[in-house]
Amino acid sequence: MPLILRKIRKIRWYLPPWLPEHDLQADALGDLSTKDNELSVWQINDDKANLERIIAALDAKCDSLSNFDYAIFDQKILDENNIKLRRSDGISADEEANHLWHFDLYELSALKIVKLARDVLTEGEIKRIQEKEVGRFILEALNIGRLNRESLSIHIRSKLRIS
């Protein structure tokens, strides 16, 4: 079964000592904030073959090169919570990835979001890719022509020493 990725801020998903057991920080819900009760996510192959590509595509769209924090979880969590998924075009620097692997979770209720957050924390993984590694992914994507240098911000080009 494929996996689902959502860009987050890892620190919001830590478990501080004051937090009751089986609970999560309220700030974590900020990473799952919806628009029109929809949430943008990316589908990752179960062998994670497209993971680095999607990270490069998303970070390449940023103003500045940065770390990439993400939550990744089995798509079955969506089924278990009756969360609907539909394909839609993503907004990343990789056109093909936008068509192939971007989805929206839709008709989301507040309770579904809280339950999803809980399940992501307990059954999924919260990860960080350091800025330098993200830079390497972007350079690789540029070398094989998945990204073009014009799509990168001046700051990213300068940091990666791309003329």
Next chain:
Amino acid sequence: MVKKNLKRSSDIKDMDLVNSTVQEKKGARLYDEIEKLFAFASAEEFEDGMESEFSKKLVSIIKKHGKAAIEILEPVFIHEKKNAEIISEALRWIGRIEHRRTHSIRLQLLAQCLFSPSPQIRDGAALGLASMNDPEAIYSLQLAIRKESYVELREDMKQVLLQLEGNENAVDSTKNQEN
């Protein structure tokens, strides 16, 4: 002659007084500017790698005022008198600024913030140091890793340490080749 010298000396004292008053006024204005910046930031949403009104203004203040700006920010960050998420965001951008003149004072501030009581601030400091990519921060990071109580944050700090140690080794091997 003595009289003349005395007059010059009192002139210098007057000038010093005028200069220090001007400096105090400038410092007070800068302090107010930073206060306002943090007040407005509480309404903003931050995303890694994306500029915000807050980050743009912060970078511009540091580039314009240099050391004076960092000296005002330092006690605010160390004693956590503002929202931790905003300070964490500030630290990320303080690490990203390309500004040679403030490099060492920014590095020093980030290193100090590795020991903040707030995990959010410690995280922002570690990310800022990763952006600066300067092996000078290795010792502070080693100490912070030893003290870090959050397992995940400790692991992230270790990744930054590995990155900086890699740079140090690269610098050492270049030096050896040159010798």
